[in-house]
Amino acid sequence: MTETLHSEFLAQAVKNPEATAVLSASGAVTYGELNARSQELAERLVADGAGPGVPVGICVERTPDLLVAILAALRAGSCYLPLDPNYPADRLAFMVRDSGTRLLLTTPASRASCPPGPTVVVLGEAVPTGSGAGPVAVTTEPGARPVAVVPEDTAYVIYTSGSTGTPKGVAVRHAGCVAMLAEMDRVLEGCDLSGVAAASSVCFDMSVMEIFNALCRGGAVVLVESAVHLPESPHADRITHLNVVPSVMNGLLDAGAVPPNVRSIVFGGEALRRKLVDRAYRETGAVRVFNAYGPTEGTVFCSFGPVPEDGTDEPTIGPPTATDRVYVLGPNLERLPxxxxxxxxxxxxxxxxxxxxxxxxTAERFVPDPFRDGERMYRTGDLVAFTEGGELRFLGRTDHQVKLRGYRIELEEVEARLTGCPEVREAAAAVLGNRLVGYVVPAGGGAAPDGPRLDAALQSAVTGRLAAELPDYLVPATLVVLPALPLGPGGKLDRNALPEPPAADTSGPLTAASTPTELALAEIWGELLDLEPSGIDVQAAFYDLGGDSLLLVRLARLMTRRFERRVRVPDLFSFRDIASLARWLDDESGATPEVVRSARERADARRGPLRGRGGAGR
Structure with a gap:
């Protein structure tokens, strides 16, 4: 059997068909069931034109159908293009158009999120009758047999942030995926992989580690909506292995939400600090902690190694993998000691x-390898140094690429989107802590001449517009208005001179929650921010009160549950304070939900007289 990303899954399905392959809120799926369903769908895809070099879009929510769709695309010989249904419609449409995708898999639940253009195959939907256009079910008679895949074929295409203002698709080979899985076997030898958490968006290549390290080695994939949903999973106690971004792990530890039976943790996507490693060993059941590094262009990771419990130095990004060639080169492509x-x-x-x-x-970043005739190497843009022990230490970037929550962000893309807004004349962006900050010079002037300021109306207009176009991690959490961008001697932007965002104005009187919806929202915000609901100003933005991007995900989830309607993270960029959120909820619902009334009763029972701003925090 030719080794491909999915070939070991097929072997596991034959060997242990009754073993559990997927655990999710909707139940368990065995290897045999996943094998049969993906095979049937693969045959349908081949009949519809799938094959090597043909991308198949996967726009499916986080249920077992997601894995059925990915495996079917691979078994049909195609590469899969992940399309997160939570992404803005414009972003999904661009990815489909740019990649030339003409065939797309979805479900009834995600059908409305699919971009126009491709032929759509809907899992589990009845076959339309007659000759009219409509969704195609997967329950039709099998078509042609899937074609063979070779290691050089593309396995998946993942879009990353682009420095020109538009994302770019990275085409990853099956051969690279097989090598990556082999390296995981080597480094993780002895780890319990019987339950691997899958919490990453399929548009993030950590998902490849999560899904296929389990399916190709006989373990179970424990599907959750995101890492902040881990404690809600009915199968949380089955999770033994966790791949996680450091900033997310900090939030999980703060909330006491790491699954109880986790025994190994792989960090990746952001700089890892010794303090967090110590917390992971001390506050979880993990006995082994690892750090992995690598760009999407290098198939998930290129260095990977253990971080010992008794260490004192800041963690390295590990030694190079056995299957990658790693060079640390100077400006003339000379090897450095x-x-x-x-x-x-x-x-x-x-x-x-x-x-x-x-x-x-591609030619600019994938350049000839001066040490290997006829081969290429990829310029990562990362500054590193080898340690005396042969490990790599990450030192920074040569450009303006940054990482936030594990996602790669080209600041130039954010800046291009900001300046594309009619309200903005010039813009810059930076990551400060765990938030993305935008700096703008308004199109009509009006910035305070004496320094930076916040403008709630401008923030709402600009970030609301961006949230409709971009994934939430690319939307600035805070917008700082400047009279002019700071420039260096050469007339270029001086990023080091961008100021810290000013504190929100707290000198005015507190505007306390008064309507039933505002009171319910204040209760939720108080729970997340550890604030007394009665002391929360309904005109203060979530971020100004101490919120961050991870809490924003939890806020959307809690609001969805409390108000019994879907609230998305992009909605929270459009409506940033309790007052505007309450107006939106009331306007959209047409009536005050009973759940809001009950929340008001709970608030009234405990809050007593409304207090001033001095009682807002602890």
Whole structure:
């Protein structure tokens, strides 16, 4: 059997068909069931034109159908294009159009999120009758048999943030995926992989680690909506292995929400600090902690190693993997000795094909390898140095790419989107702590001449517009209005001179919650922010009160549950304070839900007289 990303899953399905493959809120699915369903769908896809080099879009919510769809696309010989149903419609439409995707898998629940254009195959929906256009079910007679896949074929295409203002698709090979799985076997030898949490969006390549490390090794994938939903999973106690972004882990530890039987943790996507490693060992059942590093262009990771419990130094990003060529090079592409900082270049089997429909960008980043005739290496833009022990230490970037919650962000893309707003003349962006901050010079002037300021109306207009176009991690949490951007001697933006966002004005009188919906929202905000609901100003933004991007996800979830209607993170960028959120909820619902009335009764029972701003925090 040719080794592919999914070939070991097929072997596991034959060997242990009754074993549990997927655990989710909707129940358990065995290897045999997942095998049969994905095979039937693969045959349907081949009949519809799937095959090597043909991308198949996957726009499916986080249920077992997601894995059925991904495996079916791979078994049909195609590569899969992940399309998160929670992404804005414009972003999904661009990814489909740019990749040339003409075939798309979805479910009835996610059908409305699918971009126009491709032929849509809807899992589990009845076959339409007659000759009219309509969704195609997967219960039709099987078509042609899936074609063979070779290691050089593309397995998936993942879109990353682009420095030109538009995202770019990275085409990753099956050969790189197989090498990645083999490296995980080597590094994680002895770890209990019987229950691997799958909490990452499929648009983030950590999801490949989560899904296939379990399915190709006989373990169970424990599907959850996101990492902040881990404690809600009915199968949380089955999770033994967790891949997680450091900032997310901090939030889980703060909430006491790490699954109780986790025994191994792999960190990735952001810089890892010793303090967090110590917390992970001390506050969880983990006996082994690892740190992994790598760009999407290098197939998930290119360095991966254990972080010992008794260490005192800041963690490295591990030693290079056995299947990657890793160079630390100077400005003339000369090799640098241990301890000397240089740019990291990658070669080897994990190297992606390049960027979809971006020959110039591919040529700029995937350059000839001066040490291997006829081969290429990828310029990562990361500054690193080898330690004397052969591990890599991450030192920073050579450009303006940053990481936030594990997602790769090109600040130039955020800046291009900001300046594309009619309210903005010039813009800059930066990551401060765990939040993305935008700096704007308004199109009509009006910025305070004496320094930076906040403008709630401008913030709402701009971020509301961006939230309709971009994933939430690319939307600035805070917008700072400047009279002019700081410039260096050469007339270019001086990023180091961008100021800290000013504190929100707290000098005015408190505007306390008064309507039933406002009172219910104040109760939710108080729970998340550890504030007394009666002391929360309904005109204060969530971020100004101490919220962050992870709490925003929890806020959307709690509001969805409390108000019995879907609230998305982009909605919370459009309506940033309790007053505007309450008006939106009341206008959209047409009536005050009973649940709001009950929340008001609970609030009235405990809050007593409304207090001033001095009681807002503890």
């Amino acid at each position: 241990a301890g000397e900082a240089g740019e990291l270049y990658l070669g080897g089997v994990g190297l992606a094909h390049g960027y979809v429909n971006r020959p110039r960008t």
